[in-house]
Amino acid sequence: MVEADAAELSKMKQINLLHEELRKWTLDCSFQVGPILVVDDPFTIDSGLMTPTMKIRRDRVVSLYQEEIDNLYKGIAQ
Incomplete structure (x- = not known):
């Protein structure tokens, strides 16, 4: 393997x-909970994916993982 x-x-x-x-x-x-995307990189303030108050910056997360998110929903539609 x-x-x-x-x-x-x-x-x-x-x-x-x-x-x-x-x-x-x-x-x-x-x-119902939709599809789940597991990523290797943590969401951090330094990466720009979280605010200083530890809130997720959803717009940045979506733009970073847009292709993977689209592929998840394509798999559901098929």
Whole structure:
């Protein structure tokens, strides 16, 4: 097994665990959680993805990961 494949498999396991936990937590809720994107880089003030008061700068996160986000929703539509 190639190391990159192992990392991708590990990421898929993380995503599957997150989906399972979220499904349990939201079982009786009127909303659903959409697709999840797991990224390796932390959101920090230095990277510009968080404010000094530790709020996520959603516009910057979306612009940085737009292609990956689009691919997540393409997978749902198919």
